[in-house]
Amino acid sequence: MEPILEVEGISLQFGGVKALDNVTYHINKGEIFSLIGPNGAGKTSMLNCISGLYQPTSGSIRYKGQEIINMKPYERTTLGMARAFQNIALFAHMSVLDNLKLGRHSLMSSGVFSGGLYVGKASNEEIAHRRKVEEVIEFLELQDIRHTPVGTLPYGLQKRVEVGRALALGPELILLDEPMAGMNNAEKDMMSSFILDMHEVMDTTVVLIEHDLGIVMGLSDHIAVLDFGKRIGFGTPKEIQQNPDVIKAYIGEETVI
Amino acid sequence: MRNLFVRECGNYKTSYSDDMKLFGTSGAKVKALLIVAVVALVPMIASNYWVGLLTLCAIASIGAIGLNILTGFTGQISIGVGAFLGVGGYASAILTSTYGVSFWISLPLAGLITAVIGGLFGIPSLRLKGLYLAIATLAAQVIILFVISRWTSVTGGTSGMTLSRPEIGSFALTSNTSYFYLSIIVLIFTILYATNLLRTRVGRAFLAVRDRDIAAQIMGINLFQYKVMAFAISSFFVGISGALLAHYTMIVSPELYDFHVSIEYLAMILIGGLGSVFGSILGAVFITLLPVGLSSMVDILTVYMPDLYQILSAFKEFVFGFVIILFLIFEPGGLAHIWLNMKKYFKLWPFSY
Numbered sequence: 355m356e357p358i359l360e361v362e363g364i365s366l367q368f369g370g371v372k373a374l375d376n377v378t379y380h381i382n383k384g385e386i387f388s389l390i391g392p393n394g395a396g397k398t399s400m401l402n403c404i405s406g407l408y409q410p411t412s413g414s415i416r417y418k419g420q421e422i423i424n425m426k427p428y429e430r431t432t433l434g435m436a437r438a439f440q441n442i443a444l445f446a447h448m449s450v451l452d453n454l455k456l457g458r459h460s461l462m463s464s465g466v467f468s469g470g471l472y473v474g475k476a477s478n479e480e481i482a483h484r485r486k487v488e489e490v491i492e493f494l495e496l497q498d499i500r501h502t503p504v505g506t507l508p509y510g511l512q513k514r515v516e517v518g519r520a521l522a523l524g525p526e527l528i529l530l531d532e533p534m535a536g537m538n539n540a541e542k543d544m545m546s547s548f549i550l551d552m553h554e555v556m557d558t559t560v561v562l563i564e565h566d567l568g569i570v571m572g573l574s575d576h577i578a579v580l581d582f583g584k585r586i587g588f589g590t591p592k593e594i595q596q597n598p599d600v601i602k603a604y605i606g607e608e609t610v611i
Numbered sequence: 612m613r614n615l616f617v618r619e620c621g622n623y624k625t626s627y628s629d630d631m632k633l634f635g636t637s638g639a640k641v642k643a644l645l646i647v648a649v650v651a652l653v654p655m656i657a658s659n660y661w662v663g664l665l666t667l668c669a670i671a672s673i674g675a676i677g678l679n680i681l682t683g684f685t686g687q688i689s690i691g692v693g694a695f696l697g698v699g700g701y702a703s704a705i706l707t708s709t710y711g712v713s714f715w716i717s718l719p720l721a722g723l724i725t726a727v728i729g730g731l732f733g734i735p736s737l738r739l740k741g742l743y744l745a746i747a748t749l750a751a752q753v754i755i756l757f758v759i760s761r762w763t764s765v766t767g768g769t770s771g772m773t774l775s776r777p778e779i780g781s782f783a784l785t786s787n788t789s790y791f792y793l794s795i796i797v798l799i800f801t802i803l804y805a806t807n808l809l810r811t812r813v814g815r816a817f818l819a820v821r822d823r824d825i826a827a828q829i830m831g832i833n834l835f836q837y838k839v840m841a842f843a844i845s846s847f848f849v850g851i852s853g854a855l856l857a858h859y860t861m862i863v864s865p866e867l868y869d870f871h872v873s874i875e876y877l878a879m880i881l882i883g884g885l886g887s888v889f890g891s892i893l894g895a896v897f898i899t900l901l902p903v904g905l906s907s908m909v910d911i912l913t914v915y916m917p918d919l920y921q922i923l924s925a926f927k928e929f930v931f932g933f934v935i936i937l938f939l940i941f942e943p944g945g946l947a948h949i950w951l952n953m954k955k956y957f958k959l960w961p962f963s964y
Contacts, residue, residue, distance in 0.1 A: 405829055431831030443826035445819050447886070456819050460831030462812045466844060469811035470804040472633070476811050484627045519830070 355382040358527055358559050359404070364413035366399055366583075373399045374410070375583040381527075381576070386553050386560045388570045391580035392603060397563045398440060400580065401529050404561075405437045406430050417527070431460045436525035438516045440532045440563070446505030450496055450515050453504055454487045457522030487522055494518045494548060510541050517545070521552065527559045528552065534564060542569060549573060567604075571595065579603070633806065650795055654788040662787045664903060668896045669794035670855045673801045675879040675891035677848025680805060682877070683885035684814065685841035686821030687736050691748040692876040694755035695846050697868030698725045699853025701759060704772045704863045709765075714777035714858060721854035722847040728755070729846020736838040752873055760865040771864025774857055790859055797855060798892075801848055805888045808844070817841055818886075878931070882938050883945050890947025897946065901934070902927050 357380040366374040374396045381387045389397045402408040404415060406427035415423050417433055436457065445453055462483055464476035472480075491500055494514050499507060504515055517533050530549070534542045546569055552558045564570050570577065571591040579587035579600050586599040594600055624630040634640040654662050678692050702724040706717035732751040739747050759766050766772065776784050777793070784790050808814045816837050819827035828834055857863045875898055883894020905927050942948055 407825065407829070426833070427828045428831045428833045431829065437829050439826060439829075443823045445822035445826070447822055448815070448818055452815055452818070456815050456827075456830055459812060459816060459819075464812045466808070466813055466840065469813045470808040472807035472811065476807075477628070477631075480631060480811060481627050484631065488627070523830075 355385075357381060358383040358418060359561075360414075360416040360419075361400075361404070362414045362416070364400070364403055364415065365411045366396070366403060366408055367411045372583050374403070374580075376413070377578075377580065377583070377585045379578040379585060379588050381559060381561060383526075384553070384557060384559055385575035386549065386562060386573050388562045388564060388574040388577045389580065390564065390567070390570055390577060391586075394582075395580040396583040397580055398531055399583075401437065401531055401561070401563065405435065405529060428460070431523065434523070434526035435529070436520035436523040436527070437529040438520040438531060438533060440535065442509075442512045442516050444504045444512060444516055444519065447503055449501050449503055450491070450507075450518075451484075451487065451500045453515055453519050454490055454522040455483060457519040458483050458486065458524075461523065486524070490518050490522045493551070494521070510537055513537065514545070514548075517548065521556075521558075525558060527561065529561045531563045532565065533562070534566060534569065542566065546573060631810075633803075633810075647799070651792070654791055659787050662791050664900065666787060666791045666794050666859060667856075668899045669791070669798045670852050670859065671876075671879065671895035671899050672892040673794075673798055673855065674849050674852030674876060675883065675895040676801050676805050676888055677845045677852065678876050679880045679883075679886065679888065679891040680808075680817070680848070681841050681845035683880055683887065683891075684809060684821060685817040685838065685845075687733070687838060687841060688741065688745045689748040689751075689842075689845070690745055690870075690873045690877060691732065691751035691755070692849055693868045693870060693872030694752040695725050695729055695849040696853035696856065696872060696876075697759055697863070697865070698728050698755060698846075699850030700857035700863040700868070701766055701772070702850065703854035703857055704774050705765060707858075708772055708774060718777075718851060718854050722851040725850025725853065726843040726847040729849070730839050730843035733839045733842025736842065737835045749870075752870060756865055756868060759868075767864075769865055771862055771867075774861050774863065776861065777858060794855055794859075797851065801851075802888060802892075805848075809888070813837075813840070821886075878935050881935060881945065884947030885945065887945070887947035889950070890945050893946040893950070901931065905930060 359381040361380065362378050364374050364377045365372065377396075377400065389400060391397055399408060403410045406422075406425060406429075410423065413423070414421060417430075417435065420433075422430055422433070445456065448456070462479055464479050468474070468476040491497055494517065496511075496515065496518060499511065504512060507515065513533060513535075517530060520528050520530070533549070534545050537545065549560055549562065550573065553560055562570070562573065571594075574591055576589065577587070577591055577594045578585055579594060579597070581599075581603040586603055587594050587597040589597070624635070629635070634643055653665060657665070674692065674696060678689065681687050681689055699721045702721040703714070703717045706712040706720060707714055712720070732748065735747045736744055760769050762768075776790065778784070782789075784793055809817070816827065816832045819830065819832060820834060820837055820841075824834055827837075853868075860867075879894035879898045880891055881894070882897055883892070884890025909926065938945060944951075
């Protein structure tokens with residue numbers, strides 16, 4: 355198994371607060387990888403470092419062997435890296451279709467002139483990418499709401515569109531930040547099956563942040579556990595379940611009364 | 612062809628290209644052509660005075676669409692529109708009067724020059740948002756007007772410059788009617804361009820920058836590039852509008868591009884509807900005709916109450932502000948939203964349940 359993403363010694367400091375402290379792990383190509391840890395452990399900060407919103411204080415992130423630490427966020431998209439946000443960050447006034455099309459922004463090329471005239475290249479491109487976007491719409495079962503403005507949709511559907519927008523890029527690596535937060539069990543099951551399909555049918559490498567440990571243990575190939583910015587565990591679900599540090603972080607220490 | 616008065620009751624499109632057409636049904640196409648035909652026939656029935664007013668409406672609409680691309684679609688507030696109109700007007704004045712360039716070349720050039728200057732003043736938008744950006748664009752307004760009124764050797768200073776009406780061969784567009792047609796043709800191109808742009812890649816990126824700039828960045832949008840691009844495209848149309856206006860009134864002078872012009876244009880897109888091409892036109896027409904409507908109302912009232920004239924002459928500013936406040940409270944979506952609601956209502960009328 356070759357790694358698609360190698361994170362090495364990443365530290366991130368905000369003033370006196372160490373959000374991430376020398377974190378090292380790697381993600382293999384084609385696996386489902388989970389990042390877990392208590393609230394405030396630095397999981398979202400970690401994703402922000404990977405997608406380029408935060409500049410780590412030190413360390414290195416390599417995507418397929420290529421150092422990406424100095425790349426701008428919009429440049430990283432062209433590598434085939436997509437992300438869904440924890441707090442829905444959709445474009446509320448745009449339709450589902452347009453949100454997903456925007457996910458393919460970096461794959462399209464029409465500009466100020468061809469777009470404004472809507473002849474030849476621009477219209478062909480719009481139609482070709484519409485076809486691709488419709489595949490994602492079908493995959494996530496969003497057909498009936500494709501023309502609805504996203505802001506008017508209920509929470510669960512917005513979460514699904516959020517994942518869809520990332521998926522529309524046709525990414526090799528997709529970063530999902532708590533895609534199941536606030537969902538009921540039926541919705542969680544549905545999202546889990548989408549994630550499994552992404553992995554098995556589309557051959558996408560999935561990075562998942564999730565609090566529901568049952569789902570994490572069931573889905574993941576490998577897991578990294580963060581606590582107060584430190585990596586306290588890294589391995590297969592089985593290894594993580596037996597890791598004393600992880601148990602301590604989640605359940606607390608055994609005390610003798 | 613199907614009956615024009617029967618509305619579609621479902622979605623009968625069978626291909627993506629059908630679904631993405633600008634005029635999706637034959638009805639919509641005929642309707643658009645009808646509107647163009649009616650507008651083209653206006654000079655035959657309207658008086659010269661009204662043709663002149665409508666020309667001003669068309670020119671203001673071009674500028675309002677320009678401003679809406681920036682403020683309504685990309686979410687970057689600008690209160691320097693007045694000055695950018697001035698840049699367009701002066702660019703065309705200098706090109707045609709000083710250098711003898713033909714109007715047909717100077718019009719697009721005026722747009723391009725304004726686009727470059729607009730893009731330049733758009734650079735702070737990377738760091739500044741909302742109110743802070745508004746103040747930065749206010750600086751553009753002040754700086755540009757300062758340059759215009761002090762650079763006497765080029766711009767003629769406070770006394771301004773005179774321009775001539777454009778000519779096609781030996782035919783000069785001196786009549787209101789001919790200039791009306793010119794403005795309408797430019798307006799139609801502007802509408803088509805803006806509508807097309809906003810449904811393709813660049814326009815979507817603009818909306819994304821407005822709605823969620825951080826997410827837009829992660830989706831592969833270079834914020835800086837697109838913000839500056841929005842400033843440039845917007846300024847291009849404002850510049851075109853300024854040049855058209857200058858050749859229509861045949862004069863440019865600094866006080867025509869005052870701060871209150873910027874406010875008027877902001878009022879146009881607020882009242883018309885932020886983020887709507889059609890709304891920009893409605894707003895531009897509304898604001899352009901508002902003083903006309905008010906003064907004719909004053910004329911009628913003074914016949915009965917002669918003393919009122921003194922009070923009512925200040926009425927324009929009052930109504931102007933009052934209308935904006937009313938719209939912000941009761942219909943933030945603007946005239947465009949009212950129009951949509953009316954359309955929805957009549958779609959099912961009289962069986963709206």
